[in-house]
Every structure is written in C-alpha cells, then in structure tokens.
Amino acid sequence: MKTRMLAAIFGGLLPMAVTAAEYDISVDRVQIDTGDFVKEGIGYNGASPGPVLRFKEGEEVTINVTNNLDEMTSIHWHGLILPFEQDGVPGISFPGIKPGETFTYQFPIVQAGTYWFHSHSGFQEPNGAYGAIVIEPEGREPFRYDREYVVQLTDKHPHSGDRIMRNLKMSADYYNRQQQTVGDFFAESGEKGFLATLQDRMMWGDMRMMKADIEDVQGFTGLINGKGPEQNWTGLFKPGERIRLRFINSSAMTYFDIRIPGLEMTVVQADGNNVQPVNVDEFRIGVAETYDVIVRIKDEKAYTIFAESMGRSGYARGTLAPKEGMTAEVPELREAPLLTMADMAGHMDHGDMDHGDMSDDDMAGMDHDGMNSDDMNGDEMAGMDHSAMGHGSMGGGDGASMPEDPFYARGSGLVPTASNGGKFLSYADLRAQNPLYEDREPTREIELRLTGNMERYEWSINGVKYEDADPIVLQYGERVRFKFVNETMMTHPMHLHGMWSILDVGEGKWNPLKHVISVAPATTVYMETEVDAPGEWAFHCHLSYHAASGMFRKIVVEGGPDSTVAEGKPSGTQGGES
Amino acid sequence: MNASTFLVLAASMSMSATAFAAGAHSGGHGAGSGEPGQGSDATRTINVDMYDNYYEPESIAVKAGETLRFVVENKGNLVHEFNIGTPSMHEAHQKEMQMMVEHGVIKGDHIDREMMEMDMGDGHSMKHDDPNSVLLEPGESKEIVWTFTEKADIEFACNVPGHYQAGMYGDIEFE
Numbered sequence: 001m002k003t004r005m006l007a008a009i010f011g012g013l014l015p016m017a018v019t020a021a022e023y024d025i026s027v028d029r030v031q032i033d034t035g036d037f038v039k040e041g042i043g044y045n046g047a048s049p050g051p052v053l054r055f056k057e058g059e060e061v062t063i064n065v066t067n068n069l070d071e072m073t074s075i076h077w078h079g080l081i082l083p084f085e086q087d088g089v090p091g092i093s094f095p096g097i098k099p100g101e102t103f104t105y106q107f108p109i110v111q112a113g114t115y116w117f118h119s120h121s122g123f124q125e126p127n128g129a130y131g132a133i134v135i136e137p138e139g140r141e142p143f144r145y146d147r148e149y150v151v152q153l154t155d156k157h158p159h160s161g162d163r164i165m166r167n168l169k170m171s172a173d174y175y176n177r178q179q180q181t182v183g184d185f186f187a188e189s190g191e192k193g194f195l196a197t198l199q200d201r202m203m204w205g206d207m208r209m210m211k212a213d214i215e216d217v218q219g220f221t222g223l224i225n226g227k228g229p230e231q232n233w234t235g236l237f238k239p240g241e242r243i244r245l246r247f248i249n250s251s252a253m254t255y256f257d258i259r260i261p262g263l264e265m266t267v268v269q270a271d272g273n274n275v276q277p278v279n280v281d282e283f284r285i286g287v288a289e290t291y292d293v294i295v296r297i298k299d300e301k302a303y304t305i306f307a308e309s310m311g312r313s314g315y316a317r318g319t320l321a322p323k324e325g326m327t328a329e330v331p332e333l334r335e336a337p338l339l340t341m342a343d344m345a346g347h348m349d350h351g352d353m354d355h356g357d358m359s360d361d362d363m364a365g366m367d368h369d370g371m372n373s374d375d376m377n378g379d380e381m382a383g384m385d386h387s388a389m390g391h392g393s394m395g396g397g398d399g400a401s402m403p404e405d406p407f408y409a410r411g412s413g414l415v416p417t418a419s420n421g422g423k424f425l426s427y428a429d430l431r432a433q434n435p436l437y438e439d440r441e442p443t444r445e446i447e448l449r450l451t452g453n454m455e456r457y458e459w460s461i462n463g464v465k466y467e468d469a470d471p472i473v474l475q476y477g478e479r480v481r482f483k484f485v486n487e488t489m490m491t492h493p494m495h496l497h498g499m500w501s502i503l504d505v506g507e508g509k510w511n512p513l514k515h516v517i518s519v520a521p522a523t524t525v526y527m528e529t530e531v532d533a534p535g536e537w538a539f540h541c542h543l544s545y546h547a548a549s550g551m552f553r554k555i556v557v558e559g560g561p562d563s564t565v566a567e568g569k570p571s572g573t574q575g576g577e578s
Numbered sequence: 579m580n581a582s583t584f585l586v587l588a589a590s591m592s593m594s595a596t597a598f599a600a601g602a603h604s605g606g607h608g609a610g611s612g613e614p615g616q617g618s619d620a621t622r623t624i625n626v627d628m629y630d631n632y633y634e635p636e637s638i639a640v641k642a643g644e645t646l647r648f649v650v651e652n653k654g655n656l657v658h659e660f661n662i663g664t665p666s667m668h669e670a671h672q673k674e675m676q677m678m679v680e681h682g683v684i685k686g687d688h689i690d691r692e693m694m695e696m697d698m699g700d701g702h703s704m705k706h707d708d709p710n711s712v713l714l715e716p717g718e719s720k721e722i723v724w725t726f727t728e729k730a731d732i733e734f735a736c737n738v739p740g741h742y743q744a745g746m747y748g749d750i751e752f753e
Contacts, residue, residue, distance in 0.1 A: 140632070142629065142630055142631050144632065144744075144746075264743070266743035276656065277740025277741055277744040279743055294744055294745065296743065431686065433630055433631075510686055
C-alpha cells in the first residue's frame with residue numbers, strides 16, 4: 001500500500017508535494033484560470049491553490065512565509081492545535097506579515113488528518129490564498145486504502161473579494177440571481193391561489209428576505225484542486241482499489257452537496273478527526289469543513305465527482321478514472337431549494353414584526369433539547385424535535401412530506417436528500433471513533449445568537465458587530481457549552497480557533513470533534529469546548545463576507561497550565577481581520 | 579422500539595440468518611468459504627486482534643483442507659465482528675448488520691444480547707451465532723474452529739456498518 005500511495009503522490013501531486021520538515025511558502029500574485037474566466041488572484045508558491053503540505057504527527061514544523069505582495073498578509077493553519085502566536089490572525093495572534101517580509105512559523109504537530117491553510121487578511125482567501133494540509137498519524141491509519149487524493153473545493157468568483165463586499169453592502173441581493181419574478185408570481189398564483197401567493201410574498205417582503213436567499217454570492221465557478229468543471233480535475237485509479245478522498249471546502253461562501261454517482265462513499269473522518277465509519281450516497285460540506293471518504297471502484301470505468309452548491313447556482317466537477325481522459329456523465333443541477341416558513345422561524349421569533357396569523361409562541365420551541373436522548377436512530381429521531389412548531393396556521397404546507405434531520409428546522413427547505421433516494425449524511429450520524437476528551441458536565445453555558453440585518457448586509461453575534469463587541473473571556477480548564485441560536489435565514493459555519501468544537505449530537509462521549517459547526521436557519525445547535533489553550537483566539541462565521549461584516553468575536557482564554565500565560569491581559573484593541 | 583418495528587426486524591433477521599447459514603454450511607453460493615471444524619483437527623492456532631477499525635494480522639495463509647483455530651480478541655473501543663466468508667457473503671451480511679444497528683441491537687461499544695436472545699417464535703431469534711463468525715464487545719474474546727475445504731476467494735471481515743468499507747477486512751491466502 002505504501003508504495004502505491006507514494007506512486008499516487010508523485011503521479012498526481014508532484015508539483016505540489018512538499019516533503020521536508022522545513023517549508024518555504026511565498027505569497028504571490030497569480031493568474032487563476034477557471035475555464036470560464038481568467039482572473040488575477042493570490043496564491044502560494046506561484047499557484048492557487050497552494051501546495052499540499054504533508055506533515056507528520058509528532059514533528060516540529062518550521063514554515064517560512066515570504067510576502068511578495070504589496071499589502072499585508074498572514075497564513076492561518078485551519079483546524080490545527082498550536083500556540084496562539086502561531087495561529088496567523090492579524091490583530092489577534094500577531095501583527096501580520098508586511099510586504100517583502102518573511103515570517104517564520106514554528107509549532108509542533110499534535111494531531112493527524114486533513115486540514116487546510118489560508119490567508120486571514122482581508123479577502124485574500126476568496127481571491128485564491130488557500131492550500132491543503134495532510135497530516136500522517138504517528139501510528140497506522142485505522143483504514144485501508146490503496147491511494148489517496150486531496151479534493152479541495154472553492155467557489156471562484158470573477159469579482160474580487162473587495163468588490164463583492166462593496167456590492168453586497170450596496171445591495172444585499174446583488175448576487176442573488178434566483179430571485180422570484182413576476183412570472184413566478186403568476187405561476188404560483190395558479191397553483192396556490194392569488195391571495196395566498198400575495199400574502200406569502202408580502203410576508204417575505206416584510207422580512208427583507210427572499211425564499212431564494214440561500215446563497216448570497218452567486219455567479220461563481222466551482223473548482224476542484226483549482227480546476228473548473230470543463231478543466232475536469234481527474235484522479236487515476238486501478239480497478240479494485242480503495243481510494244481515500246480528502247474533501248476540503250475552501251469556498252468563501254458556498255456549501256456543496258457532494259456525490260459520486262454509482263459509488264457509495266464511506267465517511268471516515270470529519271474536520272480531521274476520525275469518525276465511526278458511515279456509508280453514504282451523498283453529503284453536504286459546509287464552508288471550511290473537511291470530510292474524508294473511502295470509495296472502492298471495482299470496474300474499469302470513470303466516475304464523476306459532482307459537487308452541487310446548496311442553492312444549486314453552480315457546481316464543481318471532477319473525475320475518478322482508470323485512464324487520463326476518460327469521463328463519465330455529468331448530472332444536471334437539481335432544482336434550487338426554496339426557504340420555507342420554518343427557515344425563518346428563528347428570525348420571526350425574535351423580530352419585531354407582527355403577523356397576526358402566525359403564532360410566535362408555537363414557533364418558539366425550536367431548539368433541539370430532545371437530542372440528548374440516548375437513541376438518535378431511525379424512527380425515534382423523527383418525532384423528538386421541533387414538535388412544538390405549529391404549521392397549521394401558516395398555510396404554506398411547504399415541506400409537510402419532507403425528510404427529517406434534527407440539524408434543520410422541521411419543514412426546512414434546506415433539508416438535503418440524496419439524488420438516488422439513498423443515504424444523505426447528517427451531523428446526527430457523526431460519532432467520534434476515539435474520543436479525545438473524557439465526557440464531563442460543562443462548567444457553564446454561553447448563548448450566542450447568530451444575528452443579522454440582511455438589508456444592510458450586517459452580520460453579528462447577539463446583535464453586536466465585532467468592532468463594537470467585547471471579547472468572550474474563558475478560563476483555562478473550564479468546559480464551556482456554547483448554544484448557537486440561529487435567528488437569521490442563512491446557514492452559518494461557525495469556526496473556533498485553537499480549541500476543538502465538540503458537536504452535541506446527543507451521544508455523550510461519542511460526540512464528534514470538529515473545528516466548524518454549521519448552524520442551519522431557525523435551529524439551535526450546541527457545542528462544547530474544553531478550554532485547554534491559553535491566549536487569544538478568533539471565533540467567527542467562516543462565510544467570508546459575514547465574518548468581514550461583523551459575525552466575529554475575539555476569545556480570550558485567561559490562565560494557563562502555569563497560570564502566567566494571558567492572565568489578566570487587557571482585551572486591548574479589536575483589530576482582528578477575517 | 580415499538581412492537582411493529584420489532585416484529586419486522588425479527589422476521590427479517592431470522593430469515594437472513596437462515597439463508598446465511600445455509601450458504602455457509604452447504605457451499606451453495608458457488609465457491610464456499612469452508613465449514614465449521616473440530617477443535618481436535620486444528621493444525622494451528624491463529625490469534626486475531628481486532629482494533630478500531632482493522633485486524634492484526636491482515637492476512638492469513640492456509641492450505642486447502644486445513645483446519646484452523648482462531649482466537650479472536652476485541653482490543654478496540656467499538657463492537658467488531660470476525661466473519662469468514664466470500665466477498666458476496668459479506669455484502670449480504672452487511673445489510674443485516676445495518677438493520678441491527680438501526681434497531682439498537684449493536685450500539686457503538688455494546689451489544690444488546692437480551693434483545694438478540696429473545697425468542698421470536700418458530701425458534702428464531704436475532705442471535706448472531708453463525709459458526710463462521712463472532713461478534714464481540716470491547717475486551718471480549720472467542721474462538722472459531724474452521725476448515726478451509728477448498729481454495730476460494732475468502733476474506734475475514736467485520737460487517738458492522740462502514741467497518742468493512744473503511745478497510746476492516748483481511749485476506750485468506752491459499753498456499
């Protein structure tokens with residue numbers, strides 16, 4: 001297996017592979033050719049995406065980062081557990097890297113798995129400044145596979161990040177191509193009746209939201225390892241082999257639903273941590289998440305890796321093939337989902353709008369308390385959450401027959417289904433393979449309401465933007481339970497730096513470790529964190545334009561193993577960049 | 579679990595157990611995987627350790643006609659199976675194991691033996707007691723004596739959902 005894996009590395013990734021324990025990375029202006037358009041952007045070692053960094057658990061790495069740009073830069077090692085000064089967030093971990101300077105990162109590698117790195121300065125990451133990290137474990141992998149590929153996704157946009165941010169601020173629906181039209185209105189009136197349709201539209205108008213507000217930056221080209229759908233990134237295999245695919249979503253804004261028609265995938269890792277294997281037909285990867293899957297291909301034919309954006313406004317495509325040049329059918333994009341009343345329930349519940357026929361009280365009970373029951377499986381799961389939500393008076397009936405997933409509001413338009421009718425991965429399926437921490441009661445709970453004003457494109461936590469907020473102060477040694485209450489109609493991938501996010505799927509010690517927790521509209525999701533990393537850290541929504549417009553916090557961990565680190569440090573300025 | 583899902587499960591499990599046992603004993607699936615052996619015929623004892631989610635060793639050499647005693651120990655943190663069969667037998671068995679998980683008979687690190695032992699009528703139960711396999715909780719150890727009657731495509735495998743696919747299998751190599 002070893003030799004074949006090496007063959008795969010040298011055959012497929014030679015130009016990107018780095019093997020020594022000391023690494024040099026240059027930050028450069030590059031051309032990015034998506035097949036649809038060519039755009040100037042930012043890359044590493046002359047390319048976007050940058051190299052695949054291959055580390056080994058237990059080693060100490062030294063990484064010299066040289067800034068060849070005419071602006072400040074930084075590299076954040078996404079998901080890595082390291083000293084906070086090495087975390088790469090300007091204004092929190094360090095001042096940043098000036099033009100022409102070389103900054104040397106140095107830290108021990110204390111974990112294994114699939115991760116990534118990206119700039120944490122301005123919009124350099126959406127402009128192309130990202131790469132992959134693969135860490136080989138000290139012991140053996142608890143899997144068997146013959147070869148492996150990194151499959152790194154992004155949503156490359158023809159506009160620069162700065163321009164997108166300006167346009168969103170000017171008009172939040174600037175990039176929303178799927179707005180419903182007058183034609184839709186009459187079509188829907190024919191189905192539902194004029195008054196019902198009018199009422200529906202007025203309600204959504206009041207919300208300053210649209211049913212199609214699932215992706216607020218459309219018009220991108222989905223890339224796999226830097227290649228657009230037509231350029232067709234291809235991974236080779238020999239029939240009979242097992243292949244490990246390391247999926248990384250490095251998008252600025254886009255969730256992808258991923259499938260390989262004709263193949264079952266076995267999910268073995270989420271966010272770099274091994275999970276008890278789950279066989280699936282399709283899975284959704286949130287922004288900044290990673291999932292490792294193993295597939296086995298017995299026949300000598302090509303298979304398409306198809307990654308549709310959650311809002312179906314675009315896709316990425318690659319191929320697994322026995323020979324270069326072989327392709328398989330590329331599926332059509334499925335119909336775009338529409339948000340339902342269920343997805344705006346969180347918003348309604350806390351908003352100041354009065355809709356006479358909607359019972360706010362009925363909609364208030366939308367959290368997932370029931371998830372703590374022992375059995376999350378099958379039938380028992382279906383009835384246990386959201387039961388307090390009254391659909392009766394809402395008239396819509398959207399989603400009455402939709403499938404259930406406890407991590408979506410009941411009746412949500414966003415609940416994913418597998419295109420072949422099979423198994424779609426849910427957060428509820430994730431179980432740690434080998435729990436890192438002892439399970440224990442949290443020492444306290446912190447509620448974080450995810451909030452926003454869509455019209456002004458302002459995103460915030462507890463209604464307060466980053467620049468106006470005090471840091472969240474944690475004490476070294478405590479176990480904090482974070483309660484995310486999503487009061488917006490968008491899905492937010494929340495990323496805590498420096499410490500693991502233990503996602504509560506109701507399985508106690510088996511709850512999985514992640515570094516990104518995706519919170520769907522109108523849901524409440526819990527995660528717990530063992531506060532074991534002194535210093536100052538970033539905590540934010542990983543959608544680039546949400547983080548930049550305020551859905552961001554600084555975390556200060558007071559105390560430490562020797563009680564000298566960060567103790568009583570004043571919070572100082574809030575200069576962090578997303 | 580309510581009564582109706584329990585009955586459905588019982589019916590399907592007992593059915594599959596029968597079909598599976600028939601395959602294992604008669605070799606009616608084309609190339610068979612061998613048959614249960616007598617301890618006194620065993621020429622060697624092979625220790626197989628089960629981890630999360632792989633075996634040590636991952637390959638065992640045998641001669642056609644040889645009888646081996648396997649001492650299987652679960653050194654992992656999850657429930658694992660050691661099952662001797664052809665790839666297609668494993669594939670069929672995986673569907674049953676999936677159902678056992680979905681209905682809570684196997685839950686992560688323990689097995690609900692009470693539920694497995696329960697008499698479903700007609701002498702059927704959800705017992706996982708086919709002679710070609712053992713299903714073990716962490717820390718448990720059991721023996722299988724097996725005769726590899728003829729050369730065939732045989733793997734030992736854990737059919738707990740996802741484990742086989744993730745790579746928890748090993749090859750029986752005929753010398």
